[in-house]
Amino acid sequence: MNLSPDETIFWQYGFFIINLTIVTTWAIMLVLVTASFLITRNLKTGIRISRWQCILEIIVEGINNQMEEIGLKNPRYYIGFVGTLFLFIVVSNVLIILPWYEPPTGSLSTTTSLAICVFLAVPYFGISQTGLGGYLKTYIKPTFIMLPFNLISEITRTLALAVRLFGNMMSGGLIIAILLSITPFLFPVIMKVLGLLTGVVQAYIFSILATVYIAAAVQGSVKENK
Helix, strand or coil, X not given: CCCCHHHCEEEEECCEEEEHHHHHHHHHHHHHHHHHHHHHCCCCCCCCCCHHHHHHHHHHHHHHHHHHHHCCCCHXXXXXHHHHHHHHHHHHHHHHHCCCCCCHHHCHHHHHHHHHHHHHHXXXXXXXXXXXXXXXXXXXXXXXXXXXXXXXXXXXXXXXXXXXXXXXXXXXXXXXXXXXXXXXXXXXXXXXXXXXXXXXXXXXXXXXXXXXXXXXXXXXXXXXXX
């Protein structure tokens, strides 16, 4: 039983390793890019649209509404990042229904990479919307005494994002593997269904937290209203 898809190695040369995590990650990205291309190549504005365009519009509208409720006044500016995070994580997690599949989010390297993306996106959006000075001022609010605590929080919340997603996905996969070895077929099926729910919830939580961090970085922006 593998605790992580990192343990399944297909090729290795020195420090260069191609493991199951890398293969499934790139496969999921390829699926998402291909699907988005096929769905968006014939978009229509009339009453009659394709089923896939309808599903895509529902997803985009839902993400936009969530970001607006959190406090981002111009969600179209951020949906490329937040939406991609959500779709990648949710697709990675729901494919757990496949018997041979191990989600890349069950690897700490993947979740750490996603958390680092959020870590870098926060100052990027903050500086682009409020300017360098405006963004740096957020570290000394409400008083300069908060500077070291705000700096520490940048690191700790990144670690929390990575460990939370990794821990939930790895534990779910481990429980299913154990049940498959000691119980009849019914219980693993139930756990698969619960795993689907957990995967979607984890994707939602990760995306919401990323949005909250970005919203905090761009608060008070005058450019957002343009």
